Amino acid sequence: MAEKIKNEQKLSFGFNFRSAIPIGALIITLLTEILIPNNQEAKYRELTNFRSVLFFALIISVILFTITLFYKNFRSKYSHKGWFIGGFILFFNILNVVTVKFLLLPQIYFPSLNRVLNVYIEDRQFLLKCMGSSFSLLIEGLIFGTVVGVFTGILVGWSLNWNYWLYPIIRILGPIPSSTWIPLALVLFPTPRWAAVFLIAFGVWFQITILTSSGIQSVKKSYFEVSSTMGATNLQNLFHIAIPDALPSIFLGFFNATCSSFVALMAAEMLGVKAGIGWYINWQKEMISYPNVYAGLVIIAVFCYLFITLQFKVRDKLLGWQKGVIKW
Amino acid sequence: MVAAKLTKQREGMGNITARDIGKEFIRPDGKRTIALSNLNVDIKAGEFICLIGPSGCGKSTFLRLIAGLSKPTFGEIRLDNQLIKGPGYERGLVFQDSTLFPWLNIYDNIAYGLKIRRVFKQHKQDVNEFIRLVGLAGFEKAYPHQLSGGMAQRASLARALVSNPKILLLDEPLGALDAFTRMNMQDEILRIWKERDTTMLMVTHDVDEAIYLSDRVFVMTPRPAKIEEIIEVNSGRGENRGRQRDSGDFLRLRSKILQILDFTGKTPPPEYYL
Ligand SMILES: Nc1ncnc2c1ncn2[C@@H]1O[C@H](COP(=O)(O)OP(=O)(O)OP(=O)(O)O)[C@@H](O)[C@H]1O
Ligand SMILES: [Mg+2]
Numbered sequence: 082m083a084e085k086i087k088n089e090q091k092l093s094f095g096f097n098f099r100s101a102i103p104i105g106a107l108i109i110t111l112l113t114e115i116l117i118p119n120n121q122e123a124k125y126r127e128l129t130n131f132r133s134v135l136f137f138a139l140i141i142s143v144i145l146f147t148i149t150l151f152y153k154n155f156r157s158k159y160s161h162k163g164w165f166i167g168g169f170i171l172f173f174n175i176l177n178v179v180t181v182k183f184l185l186l187p188q189i190y191f192p193s194l195n196r197v198l199n200v201y202i203e204d205r206q207f208l209l210k211c212m213g214s215s216f217s218l219l220i221e222g223l224i225f226g227t228v229v230g231v232f233t234g235i236l237v238g239w240s241l242n243w244n245y246w247l248y249p250i251i252r253i254l255g256p257i258p259s260s261t262w263i264p265l266a267l268v269l270f271p272t273p274r275w276a277a278v279f280l281i282a283f284g285v286w287f288q289i290t291i292l293t294s295s296g297i298q299s300v301k302k303s304y305f306e307v308s309s310t311m312g313a314t315n316l317q318n319l320f321h322i323a324i325p326d327a328l329p330s331i332f333l334g335f336f337n338a339t340c341s342s343f344v345a346l347m348a349a350e351m352l353g354v355k356a357g358i359g360w361y362i363n364w365q366k367e368m369i370s371y372p373n374v375y376a377g378l379v380i381i382a383v384f385c386y387l388f389i390t391l392q393f394k395v396r397d398k399l400l401g402w403q404k405g406v407i408k409w
Numbered sequence: 410m411v412a413a414k415l416t417k418q419r420e421g422m423g424n425i426t427a428r429d430i431g432k433e434f435i436r437p438d439g440k441r442t443i444a445l446s447n448l449n450v451d452i453k454a455g456e457f458i459c460l461i462g463p464s465g466c467g468k469s470t471f472l473r474l475i476a477g478l479s480k481p482t483f484g485e486i487r488l489d490n491q492l493i494k495g496p497g498y499e500r501g502l503v504f505q506d507s508t509l510f511p512w513l514n515i516y517d518n519i520a521y522g523l524k525i526r527r528v529f530k531q532h533k534q535d536v537n538e539f540i541r542l543v544g545l546a547g548f549e550k551a552y553p554h555q556l557s558g559g560m561a562q563r564a565s566l567a568r569a570l571v572s573n574p575k576i577l578l579l580d581e582p583l584g585a586l587d588a589f590t591r592m593n594m595q596d597e598i599l600r601i602w603k604e605r606d607t608t609m610l611m612v613t614h615d616v617d618e619a620i621y622l623s624d625r626v627f628v629m630t631p632r633p634a635k636i637e638e639i640i641e642v643n644s645g646r647g648e649n650r651g652r653q654r655d656s657g658d659f660l661r662l663r664s665k666i667l668q669i670l671d672f673t674g675k676t677p678p679p680e681y682y683l
Contacts, residue, residue: 193487307508311522311572312498321525325512402512402552 099163146387227284296330423608431483462629501574
């Protein structure tokens with residue numbers, strides 16, 4: 082029916098034991114942390130960051146659990162994730178035991194969770210600056226790459242002439258890894274920062290071009306035909322038929338592009354920039370300071386995750402019509 | 410009366426003349442398929458024609474030629490003495506299978522042609538009327554994938570009608586409907602036709618439907634694809650028209666058409682044995 086099914090937050094009491102799994106996992110982890118003493122030979126064995134985080138997480142999980150008792154929608158979502166969150170916490174428990182408790186792995190490469198967490202306290206200011214720098218680099222690269230990519234994708238997908246000349250070139254240039262372009266980019270662009278933006282934009286451009294053009298080329302011919310019999314011109318067919326129908330494909334291209342742009346970020350930040358998460362990781366790796374390397378990697382991972390989640394939300398809003406057509 | 414509200418802006422024309430039409434397709438293996446050959450057809454403005462014939466005899470091909478979606482290999486087709494060079498909104502086409510745009514809801518699908526031609530504001534009322542007419546009121550916000558096959562076909566019909574074309578080309582528009590809805594839609598099509606003077610060219614596999622609706626039935630036969638016989642069925646647009654499904658005339662015409670199909674096609678598809 083055309084009637085809207087609203088996702089109302091219904092107030093109704095209920096209990097699902099899966100909502101309590103995170104609490105259980107946290108208690109086990111906390112007990113392990115408190116009852117087993119840190120190994121005598123572990124460096125920085127007096128740090129208690131992990132313990133503090135666990136306490137904090139425990140409070141949050143208790144609050145969330147309380148909410149699930151009252152709200153049906155939240156209960157079903159949260160309890161569904163219960164096992165996953167629990168497993169996730171226990172994984173850290175194992176990491177903690179393997180590293181600082183029993184020193185089963187070499188300390189240089191596998192620092193304790195406490196030390197990784199400590200990076201966020203000590204390098205707080207600097208990491209924030211790096212995040213800001215990376216973020217603006219990434220966004221600029223994504224925007225340039227996407228705009229140019231959608232444009233060339235449409236040209237190649239729509240016009241036979243453009244396709245004839247451009248498509249082979251795109252096919253040749255596209256798969257070349259970003260870092261290969263570094264020397265050329267440095268010569269072509271006035272500042273290293275521009276060169277860095279170019280490196281990110283290039284990968285994005287390729288992904289978006291390919292998926293935009295293939296999306297446009299795979300529009301059913303009959304859609305154009307109906308549209309024409311209703312009086313549409315060629316240009317109207319492009320904007321009202323080809324592009325809307327190719328939008329899911331364009332979004333897929335954007336998703337791929339986002340992932341590859343995080344890889345390109347590492348290469349881009351080798352170019353004379355003075356801050357940035359990728360740069361930070363490279364630098365700390367050379368210093369053989371692995372707690373900092375891991376801290377940087379976690380930031381990138383969380384960043385990427387949030388970014389893609391946001392993207393999916395936008396897609397769901399824009400492409401609701403697709404839901405019944407394909408599985409996602 | 411619903412149709413009184415519908416805008417009449419079209420000049421009452423819509424003559425089709427097709428001369429010595431031939432259509433050949435080149436198959437991937439290089440051989441040629443002759444879909445149509447030496448076809449001569451005259452359709453007067455305002456006429457209701459049904460095209461009937463076995464599967465693969467070139468009915469859709471002929472409709473596509475008139476719509477301007479493909480060009481005849483030989484001969485020429487004219488609409489009101491104008492050579493048909495490409496598609497245009499004065500020749501509406503309802504495809505054999507639903508071609509609703511999946512990214513637009515039903516309302517926007519039906520309003521599409523009007524919006525494209527920037528005449529939506531003047532004809533807003535028509536959109537609602539046709540949605541009601543085809544029984545889709547309440548489904549305006551639904552997307553095509555949420556409709557049944559029959560509902561989608563009715564939406565396609567409304568989408569073609571709302572542009573008020575001179576000639577409406579219908580490729581089995583009622584094929585997916587149940588018998589009851591089908592009869593209702595036949596009456597609606599007849600009524601719209603009477604109101605608007607649209608020239609109608611409709612492909613159908615249903616002999617009864619052809620006799621019930623049309624002025625003339627073109628019976629096509631395959632290999633060589635041609636119009637075997639033209640049968641005058643109805644005339645005039647009086648109230649009586651279309652109300653004689655069990656009359657002697659009706660049955661006589663039916664057996665005549667079935668006979669032509671039976672004798673000419675070597676193995677007619679089972680759908681003609683009623
Ligand atoms: N694009 C095409 N390329 C090659 N052959 C085609 C093409 N379109 C149609 N044909 C051939 O032309 C002939 C007529 O096809 P058409 O679709 O007009 O049949 P039809 O009378 O509409 O049949 P049905 O009742 O099954 O819809 C068939 O033999 C078909 O194989
Ligand atoms: Mg057909």
